[in-house]
Structure formats: structure tokens, C-alpha cells
Amino acid sequence: MPAEQPAAAKTDTLPKVQSTNATSNAEVTDRCSSTSDVAVQKQLRSPYTDLLCNPLKPKIISFHNVSAAAYRIKESVMRTPCTLSHISEIAGMEIYFKKEYLQYTGSFKERGVSYTLLMLPEDKRRRGVITASARNHALALSYQGSKMDIPVTVVMPSNSPIMIVQQCKVYGAQVVIRGDNLSEAKDYAMALVSQRNLTYINGHDHPDIIAGHGTVGLEIVEQVDDVDAIIVPIGGGGLIAGTVVAVKAMRPEITVIGVEPERCPCFTEALKAGRPVYTDISTSLADGLAVPSVGVNAFATSAKLVDKVVKVSEEMIAIAILRLVEMEKAIVEGAGAAGLAAILAGLLPELKGKRVVVPLCGGNIDTTVLGRCLERGLAVDGRLVKFSVTVSDRPGGISDLTRFVSDIGVSMKDIIHERAWLKRDVFSVQVKVVAETRDREHAVLLEKLLRERYEQVTFNMAAD
Numbered sequence: 246m247p248a249e250q251p252a253a254a255k256t257d258t259l260p261k262v263q264s265t266n267a268t269s270n271a272e273v274t275d276r277c278s279s280t281s282d283v284a285v286q287k288q289l290r291s292p293y294t295d296l297l298c299n300p301l302k303p304k305i306i307s308f309h310n311v312s313a314a315a316y317r318i319k320e321s322v323m324r325t326p327c328t329l330s331h332i333s334e335i336a337g338m339e340i341y342f343k344k345e346y347l348q349y350t351g352s353f354k355e356r357g358v359s360y361t362l363l364m365l366p367e368d369k370r371r372r373g374v375i376t377a378s379a380r381n382h383a384l385a386l387s388y389q390g391s392k393m394d395i396p397v398t399v400v401m402p403s404n405s406p407i408m409i410v411q412q413c414k415v416y417g418a419q420v421v422i423r424g425d426n427l428s429e430a431k432d433y434a435m436a437l438v439s440q441r442n443l444t445y446i447n448g449h450d451h452p453d454i455i456a457g458h459g460t461v462g463l464e465i466v467e468q469v470d471d472v473d474a475i476i477v478p479i480g481g482g483g484l485i486a487g488t489v490v491a492v493k494a495m496r497p498e499i500t501v502i503g504v505e506p507e508r509c510p511c512f513t514e515a516l517k518a519g520r521p522v523y524t525d526i527s528t529s530l531a532d533g534l535a536v537p538s539v540g541v542n543a544f545a546t547s548a549k550l551v552d553k554v555v556k557v558s559e560e561m562i563a564i565a566i567l568r569l570v571e572m573e574k575a576i577v578e579g580a581g582a583a584g585l586a587a588i589l590a591g592l593l594p595e596l597k598g599k600r601v602v603v604p605l606c607g608g609n610i611d612t613t614v615l616g617r618c619l620e621r622g623l624a625v626d627g628r629l630v631k632f633s634v635t636v637s638d639r640p641g642g643i644s645d646l647t648r649f650v651s652d653i654g655v656s657m658k659d660i661i662h663e664r665a666w667l668k669r670d671v672f673s674v675q676v677k678v679v680a681e682t683r684d685r686e687h688a689v690l691l692e693k694l695l696r697e698r699y700e701q702v703t704f705n706m707a708a709d
């Protein structure tokens with residue numbers, strides 16, 4: 246059954262927000278701030294509510310909804326491969342990756358978006374849709390909307406990644422930069438809903454979004470025989486809700502495990518409280534999962550079906566991103582790598598020897614963030630270390646150190662030397678080095694040999 250759309254609440258007139266297709270971010274932000282008149286402020290104090298995501302009347306999505314979605318979206322969304330990974334060997338279990346990062350806009354979000362847009366009646370399609378999102382949902386809505394000739398407005402907070410803002414514009418969406426965070430952007434989007442008679446599409450809790458996302462679960466069961474467990478990252482809960490409904494209806498014996506960052510545990514907190522609750526979150530490498538409250542429909546649909554939820558550290562997310570690059574040749578964002586992070590962190594020992602499917606849900610990672618993740622991952626692995634050594638300032642002092650280090654098979658990445666700050670001895674120089682080792686044992690050996698040879702050594706290696 247298609248989810249019924251609420252009528253827009255009657256509100257005051259908002260100033261017109263300019264289309265941003267041909268403008269820069271700075272221009273867009275300026276224009277929006279200049280619209281901060283009484284009407285906008287009034288609306289932002291009593292924002293329109295999304296009646297499809299009503300805490301008093303949560304909707305439970307059924308297997309029928311997910312299978313209807315699978316039928317409707319088969320032409321518009323890719324059936325991604327689900328293949329055995331080399332990482333199986335180091336993890337001690339048979340790991341299959343469902344490669345959702347291969348979708349056109351780089352994430353599974355196109356599934357729910359495509360189904361939701363296809364289910365909209367003609368008049369709503371003509372008027373257009375709106376959402377607040379800084380990431381994958383914004384991209385998916387912009388792209389699928391343009392394919393179906395549906396006008397799309399995306400309200401994005403000012404800290405949204407530039408790459409995503411630009412890409413939404415390339416897909417033809419009207420981008421409005423508004424608010425310092427997603428919640429402020431959403432309030433503004435809600436105000437525009439009433440002003441322009443648009444349809445708001447919640448990225449993790451609209452019932453058709455959840456049904457569409459559930460097609461990931463249907464495909465996994467079709468693609469891999471005898472699956473023991475599926476590990477699903479949780480942000481607002483739409484993906485796990487659709488997936489668990491599909492999987493448990495077809496194969497109730499499959500274990501479905503949710504993963505969220507330690508810094509954003511909104512599903513864990515909702516389970517404790519018995520309902521979605523506002524949760525304090527902090528920034529995470531898995532920014533797609535940084536949602537302060539799980540969706541009401543998502544929670545009502547999945548809370549009783551999900552077998553277990555675990556929380557992963559930032560270090561393990563970085564390691565998972567690194568392993569995926571090195572061993573799977575896959576560029577996956579933090580949110581998409583969270584399932585693997587849970588396995589590598591040893592949080593799921595009961596899955597040893599089992600057949601486990603991990604959706605790699607998205608690949609939209611900023612290149613600078615990717616670089617930092619890889620370095621962080623190498624450091625946590627003990628493969629990137631930092632040390633400083635005080636050596637003689639006489640000719641040969643520094644070259645002696647570099648030769649010594651290279652003889653151990655360690656590669657220097659950065660080296661600087663300082664004289665001015667050494668108080669004790671004007672004939673010494675302090676050399677600071679960042680170096681790459683084979684593994685943690687190699688780093689431990691390096692530290693031991695440096696300490697045997699030099700009197701003053703400080704050595705930094707990330708803890709296990």
C-alpha cells in the first residue's frame with residue numbers, strides 16, 4: 246500500500262528562496278539569511294509537522310510493502326553485486342559484501358527514494374518534493390527526481406560537504422543552504438513545504454523510504470545461500486527496518502545485527518527507553534549515521550525484530566575503511582564501513598566460522614577525510630609511528646639515524662630537526678620523524694632498537 250501523504254498545513258507566506266542552480270554556495274547562504282523576516286521566524290517557531298512520521302501513530306512497514314517496492318524499482322535502481330571477500334580470511338568468517346556504494350549516486354538511498362517518488366500521485370509530482378539532508382539522501386533525491394522530471398528542493402545545513410552540494414545542483418535540484426545543523430535545515434524545509442505546497446520526504450522514516458530500503462534485504466537472501474547473519478549500519482533506522490522486515494519474513498533464522506557509532510547511539514538509547522528519544526551525539530567518521538533520534542516508523546517496525554545492536558569506535562571505523570581500500574579495493578564512507586568495523590573490533594565473536602553479509606552502504610567520502618581516515622587507520626594498526634630522537638649535531642649524526650632506521654626496514658615519511666629548543670646541549674639536535682612500519686611488531690622492534698642506541702627517545706604509537 247502506498248503511504249498516504251499529509252495535507253500541507255496552512256501558514257504565512259514565506260519570502261521566495263532563489264533557485265541555486267547557477268549560483269555559488271556563498272550566494273545561496275546570503276540570499277537565505279536576507280530572508281529572515283518575521284514570517285520566516287514565525288514559521289520556524291511552529292514548524293509544520295510531518296504527519297507520515299507521527300510519534301503518536303507510528304506506521305509498521307510490512308513484507309508486502311518491501312516486495313511491492315522491489316517490483317516497482319527494478320528498472321530505476323541497480324541490483325548490486327553481493328560477493329565473497331578476501332577479508333574473510335583475517336576475520337575468520339565467510340564475509341559477503343553487498344556493494345551498495347556502486348549505486349549511481351554512491352549509496353543505497355536511491356532505493357527508498359525511487360520507490361517513494363514512483364508512488365507519488367501525479368499532482369504531487371508536478372508540484373515537487375523537498376527534503377533536508379547533507380548527504381546521501383540529498384544526492385539520491387536530486388538524481389532520481391531529475392530522472393522522473395520531479396522538481397526537487399534540498400535544504401542543506403551550512404556545514405554540508407561542498408562536493409555533495411555541487412553534485413545535487415548538477416542533478417538539477419534547487420539547493421538552499423540554511424541552518425547550522427540538520428535540525429535547523431529541516432525546520433526551514435518544513436516551512437517551505439507549506440509555503441510552496443511541496444511534499445516532504447524524510448530520508449529514513451517515510452514509510453515508502455523504509456520499504457524501498459528493505460529491498461537490500463530481499464536481494465541479499467536471493468543472492469547468497471544459507472546466510473547466517475546480516476550486519477546493518479543504523480543512522481535514522483530506515484535501512485535496518487526495511488531490511489529486517491524483508492529478511493525475517495523470508496528466513497526468520499537469519500540473525501540481523503545493527504551497528505551504530507559509539508558517538509551516535511540513538512537506536513541503543515531508544516531500545517533502553519522503549520521509544521525513540523533525543524540522544525546527544527558528537528561528530529563521527531560515520532557522519533551518515535550521526536542522527537540524534539531514530540525514526541518513529543523505523544523503530545516501531547524494527548525494534549522487536551533486530552537481534553542485537555553493537556557500538557563501534559572511531560578507530561575501528563578508520564581501520565575498516567583502510568582494510569576495504571587495501572584488501573577489497575573499495576572506497577567506502579565511514580557509515581558504509583561500520584558493519585565491517587564491528588567484525589574487526591571483535592564485537593561479534595558468535596559469528597566466527599559463519600556466513601555473514603555486510604552491506605557496504607555508501608561510498609561518498611570526502612577525499613580529505615579519506616586521507617585522514619587512512620592515516621588514522623595506519624596509526625591504529627601500528628603501521629604509522631611518530632618518534633623523536635636526540636642525536637649528535639656533528640657531521641654524520643642525522644645520516645647515522647636515517648641509515649639505522651632504514652637498516653631495520655622502516656620507511657621515513659617526514660623528518661624535521663630542531664636545535665634552538667634543546668636547552669641542555671648545543672652540540673645535539675632533536676630529530677622528529679613520522680615513519681611507516683610493516684606492522685605493530687615491527688614498530689615495537691623499532692622502538693626497542695632506538696632506545697638501545699640513543700639516550701633520549703620519545704616514541705608514539707596508537708594504542709591497541
Ligand SMILES: Cc1ncc(COP(=O)(O)O)c(C=O)c1O
Binds near residue numbers: 581606
Ligand atoms: C552510507 C550510509 N549507510 C547507512 C546509513 C543508515 O541508514 P538509516 O539512516 O536509514 O539508518 C546511511 C544514512 O544516511 C548512510 O548514508
